Amino acid sequence: MHVTTDFPFELFTELSVDPELGAEAIHRESVQSDLGELVEETFVGGVLADAFPTHPGGVRVDITPVWDQEPRARALEVRITEQDGEGRSFTRRFETGRWMRRAQRKTEQLVDEGTLEEGVRTYVHLLAEGKDNPPELSLPALQAPTITEQSLDEFGVRELGDGEFCPDRPVLVNERMLEEILSHTEEAGAEETGGSTLGKMIKLDQPLPGTSTRIVTVLSASLMDARHNGTVARITFDPAALQEAAQVAQLRAKGETVLTAFHTHGWGTECGQCNQNTGCTLPSATLVSLDDYQVLECLFPSKATLMPIAGRKLGAPGTRPVLEIHAWRGGRMVSIPWRTYGD
Amino acid sequence: MITTSRIRFSDLSQQKRFSTDLTDELTVDHNVDQAIEHFLEQIGVPENDLPWSAYSRGVRLDKRTRLGDLPEQDADWTVLPTVTAGGAGASTGPSTGPSTG
Structure with missing residues (x-):
């Protein structure tokens, strides 16, 4: 180009x-x-x-x-x-x-x-x-994300669930994957955990209701692996485990890739009111840290990357962790709405 | 053994791709480590002093291997770093850090 x-x-x-x-x-x-x-x-x-x-x-x-x-x-x-x-x-x-x-x-x-x-x-x-002679702009080759023309039904989406779409970046999250991530978040407590997230970008014939684009990002499965090393406030992703997840994606033969990795920002196991406790020192799932940005710059450098973070969110209803999905918007990651789907 | 003459690189998500013949800036006399560096430069990804690996056919390539010694089947690489995420420092993230004055 x-x-x-x-x-x-x-x-x-x-x-x-x-x-x-x-x-x-x-x-x-x-x-x-x-x-x-x-x-x-x-x-x-x-x-x-x-x-x-x-x-x-x-x-x-x-x-x-x-x-x-x-x-x-x-x-x-x-x-x-x-x-x-x-x-x-x-x-x-x-x-x-x-x-x-x-x-x-x-x-x-x-x-x-x-x-x-x-x-x-x-x-x-x-x-x-x-400047009269400004330094030459060095732009990387502009590459479009890999997008497959397909219907949601062909991919295996049987029904749309809860939530709402971001009109120009609709995201669908598998219900079973969501439940697995929330359960892992609760089990890991204050220690962070995470894993590979498989997904696919699909171009539909028509935009879904409430959206303005035909391109939908589907996050379809998460793969935990004990080689990802989580501690309080940090998780290090193991390259061999991520690479094996890519092979699992190939075996599933649905055209998915390891689109991203989810991780948690910790979850309280003592006070029982993680989403209401203003004095809690655990970072919120709404925040993207400088370490998280390094993952985005180096491991998943495409600007199409979504970053799912699970954990506490002040004011969120209920007593369970929430999953925040962040997307690139104006030079930083911003939390966007999403919907679940059943397969 | 038939050796590879072209390498196709991608990141883990396969969204950033680059391929090159081993005849120009990258040649059969370069090694895996130098090839990783070349790929990152081409796609504009900073090395950030992280340990980087290249995988082909699910196996990690030895960084010292000369590209001319790779078999033809090792032409498709996935390049990725060992990197840490997490909430540490989240309080100094863009929402609360230095502001544009």
Whole structure:
């Protein structure tokens, strides 16, 4: 696919303890290379929203700073336009990105070193500085996710269950898989657990009711494996176990792959009111940690990846864990609604 | 033995793919470790100092193996790291960390 772009800026971040632009920076770095993942997310988002063909001949990428106080940008807007065919376009706005996560790591490092006091508030200024000869944008090859044209019935979806759809990213979760994940979460308690999650992206003839895209992501089965090493607040995924899960997916012969991995953020076994206890120190399933982002960057680098996290959610009804499914939205993972299905 | 002349790489979910003949930037004289590095660079994935592995036909490839010594059947690789997830540090995640000023 031929990609043309023109971005007459160089992007930097400045880390400061002062919210005002122009204050002394405690750290400054070029973040031009972070633009690639914004373009990828916009392209994949457009394909999943059914706004693009999966293999356009060529696209034009326009990246525009949304100024807060020039040269400080409050966001970047990425617009991708199909150069041939119908000339369709898709736009996504990014108020955050990999630069923010790096700034958070840097803040932690400065606190550890003693350069910054613990608890001090820091600010990240995203600066788009106009350049006559800006550094060339290095964009990774834009690849559409693997999507199979099929009906839900052919895949084995017999009936839709509870929940609701995100209109431009409908997700279906197998009821039995959901129950297994919630049971494992309860059994593991404060220690984290997790496993491979098989699934498939399917293109239907028509969008499901309440949705605007024909592409549905089905999470169909989870595979636990004792080689994934869970402790309190951490789980390390074992590559050999993940690879074996990929072989199981092949044996099932339904066209699934290991689309992602689920993990838990711990579950209380003592107070019995995990979803109501405001003083609980276990992290919520609604939060995606910096470690979780590293899994997304390295193990499941596609911007189509969903991250299922089970655990507590303040205010959720009932006394059982909840499953939160996070999807890429504007440079970060955001929890989206989903529905169950029976097979 | 017929050796491989082309390698097809993918990530675990098979969403990120790359293939190359062993005649250009990657040759039969490179090893598995160097090939992994090349794949990550091509798809824009940071190495992040993680231990990376390549699997072919369900078996982990020895990182020191010369690509020219791989049999033809070992042309399809899955590349993945050993990586840790979890709630540690979740409180300093994007929702509560440094804000754009």
